[in-house]
Amino acid sequence: MSKKRGSVVVASKKSLTKRIYEYRWIYLLGIPGMLILFFFSYLPMKGLLMAFQDFNPHLGISGSTWVGFKHFAKLFTDAKFYSMLKNTLTISFLSLLTFPAPIILALLLNEVRAQGYKKVIQTSIYLPHFISWPIVASLAFLLLSKEQGVINKIIESLGGEAHAFLFDKAWTYPIIVIENLWKGVGWGSIVYLAAISGVDQDLYEAARIDGANKLQQMIKITLPCIAPTVVVMLILKMGSIISVDFEQIFLLSNAMNRSQTEVFEIYIYNYGIASGSTQYSYTTAIGMFKSVVNTSLVIFTNWIVNRLGYNGVL
Amino acid sequence: MAGKNKKLGMKAKIFLGQSVLDIILFLLAAVMVVPFIYVIMVSFTDGTVYEAGKLILWPEKWSLEAYELVLSGSGFGNALKATLFITLIGTPMNVLFNAGLAYMLSKKNLPGRTIINKLVMFTMLFGAGMIPNYINMSDLGLLNTWWASILPGACGAYTVMVMRSFFEGLPAELEEAAKIDGCSTIRIFGIIVLPLSKAMLATFTLFAAVSYWNTYFSAVMYLTRTDMYPLQVYLQKIVLSANISDVIDMSSDLINTVPTEIMKMATVVVAVVPILCVYPFLQKHFAKGVMVGAVKG
Numbered sequence A: 001m002s003k004k005r006g007s008v009v010v011a012s013k014k015s016l017t018k019r020i021y022e023y024r025w026i027y028l029l030g031i032p033g034m035l036i037l038f039f040f041s042y043l044p045m046k047g048l049l050m051a052f053q054d055f056n057p058h059l060g061i062s063g064s065t066w067v068g069f070k071h072f073a074k075l076f077t078d079a080k081f082y083s084m085l086k087n088t089l090t091i092s093f094l095s096l097l098t099f100p101a102p103i104i105l106a107l108l109l110n111e112v113r114a115q116g117y118k119k120v121i122q123t124s125i126y127l128p129h130f131i132s133w134p135i136v137a138s139l140a141f142l143l144l145s146k147e148q149g150v151i152n153k154i155i156e157s158l159g160g161e162a163h164a165f166l167f168d169k170a171w172t173y174p175i176i177v178i179e180n181l182w183k184g185v186g187w188g189s190i191v192y193l194a195a196i197s198g199v200d201q202d203l204y205e206a207a208r209i210d211g212a213n214k215l216q217q218m219i220k221i222t223l224p225c226i227a228p229t230v231v232v233m234l235i236l237k238m239g240s241i242i243s244v245d246f247e248q249i250f251l252l253s254n255a256m257n258r259s260q261t262e263v264f265e266i267y268i269y270n271y272g273i274a275s276g277s278t279q280y281s282y283t284t285a286i287g288m289f290k291s292v293v294n295t296s297l298v299i300f301t302n303w304i305v306n307r308l309g310y311n312g313v314l
Numbered sequence B: 001m002a003g004k005n006k007k008l009g010m011k012a013k014i015f016l017g018q019s020v021l022d023i024i025l026f027l028l029a030a031v032m033v034v035p036f037i038y039v040i041m042v043s044f045t046d047g048t049v050y051e052a053g054k055l056i057l058w059p060e061k062w063s064l065e066a067y068e069l070v071l072s073g074s075g076f077g078n079a080l081k082a083t084l085f086i087t088l089i090g091t092p093m094n095v096l097f098n099a100g101l102a103y104m105l106s107k108k109n110l111p112g113r114t115i116i117n118k119l120v121m122f123t124m125l126f127g128a129g130m131i132p133n134y135i136n137m138s139d140l141g142l143l144n145t146w147w148a149s150i151l152p153g154a155c156g157a158y159t160v161m162v163m164r165s166f167f168e169g170l171p172a173e174l175e176e177a178a179k180i181d182g183c184s185t186i187r188i189f190g191i192i193v194l195p196l197s198k199a200m201l202a203t204f205t206l207f208a209a210v211s212y213w214n215t216y217f218s219a220v221m222y223l224t225r226t227d228m229y230p231l232q233v234y235l236q237k238i239v240l241s242a243n244i245s246d247v248i249d250m251s252s253d254l255i256n257t258v259p260t261e262i263m264k265m266a267t268v269v270v271a272v273v274p275i276l277c278v279y280p281f282l283q284k285h286f287a288k289g290v291m292v293g294a295v296k297g
Helices: A002-013 A016-022 A024-052 A070-077 A079-097 A100-111 A115-130 A133-144 A150-157 A169-197 A201-209 A214-239 A246-252 A264-274 A280-307 B002-043 B047-051 B065-072 B074-105 B113-125 B130-139 B147-153 B157-168 B172-180 B185-196 B198-213 B217-222 B231-240 B260-286
Strands: none
Touching: A016 A024, A024 A070, A024 A280, A024 B074, A024 B113, A024 B130, A024 B147, A024 B185, A070 A280, A079 A169, A079 A264, A100 A115, A100 A169, A100 A214, A100 B002, A115 A169, A115 B002, A115 B260, A133 A150, A133 A169, A133 A246, A133 B002, A133 B231, A133 B260, A169 A214, A169 A246, A169 B002, A201 A214, A214 A280, A246 A264, A246 B217, A264 A280, A264 B130, A280 B113, A280 B130, B002 B260, B047 B260, B065 B074, B065 B260, B074 B113, B074 B147, B074 B157, B074 B185, B074 B198, B074 B231, B113 B157, B130 B217, B147 B198, B147 B217, B157 B198, B172 B185, B185 B198, B198 B260, B217 B231, B231 B260
């Protein structure tokens, strides 16, 4: 004990430069990663200053005129802003409705006896997670298009009428939810499966002796045991309520459903970059608003998770 | 006797329940896989059979014309070149950079460890946003280069955290022994740490490769030269365009005989096949909890 303490004292007695010198090769290993984060995560932050300017690309940040909170004031009086906020929150809440799906799936998967069969099922349901949104959008198009989509062919062969699902406002949100489920339900179940595998098997043994059937075991043992994981996942999901999967929405949006799919990033992209317009400052302000709200929510929800004593769950 | 009957009834009930469960899960798995099977089947179907308007479950008459057409277009060649460049350069960079930074942060006594750790974590919490990123790329002179799609993804806080907690779990004795034998730090990292982490690195290599292969929006945003677009952008343009010959320059006269839908499907298949090929190797590692258990850090 005393020996150990002695060595610690010796270590701290070395000067800082000497200690840094000792670790020089280790720093070298970390430098490329740090440079990437510096250039592509920290350096862009200076661009946030544009939100407080009337930014002119030819003059740069140092030459543009400062306008204070003008763009933020405009933001909160812009009807478009509230429509974007509404669309974002609607899509988020709809995806919140699918929250129980991966839990149910994990509970079902856990009951499968034949390990080989389970493996096949798992392989199939995790697959969509790795498929890019452009391919998902393409599949959706090939399945749903009015002229050639196979779904419409089936409808027609049953005597129904073909429908342009992708260009119908009423179908926009259902399609978003279905795509999310298709792509995410399997992958989402992994975390719950891991939690279920941690449940004490003696509990089931005891329940069996008491005559509890499978369903009772599921409700009375498995669910309460994975409850902390469920709570944490739910809270974390609340933390990302202002973020939607941008690529998905971007690929789904068209002239017909614009009023429902125009979320913050779509507007920022269309008016900040795509149109070659000069709305850099206003769109930066919109993005900054989103980032700040998002960060606050994440910090707040993480604080709640820690406060509830759940930080060891994941 | 009655007791035996009851027991049998119970068994039948369990068997029934198990079967219903198996069927439900089978249907779910089918929903995930059938779109791919359908697209693959149609892509191999002869144009005349397809145009007859029948529902295709199995190609009655096989044809590779759609693939000939898709693969011969110069647009496809360019797109494949872009995607291969991004994937082949990006993946090793990503794994080495993440592992290097994670290894550095796994050293408990490293001067500045806490502050660097915090700075890395902060990038996960807060992003500057689309326009500042765009202006930054422009300032760095990376617009209209594939590097704009590679570099921002070459190091990520989440991966660094997962790798760090993995490295922290490695036995310290091995490294110390090597150090006493006079091994340099770089050598220890190369011949002891990395080989010990093979399974973990393999998983992250595949994750990185998949995500670079799927590069889409960064290309849309940072590239204006359409001949530099990667596969995903090319695919999306082909599938969603009404008039396919606007998008691809075709010299082949097959374009008049192959229905555009079949061409679109063949393009989807070409873009998705590499994922389907590496996927079984990826899947092997999920269960080990590489992604789940390590979030703790």
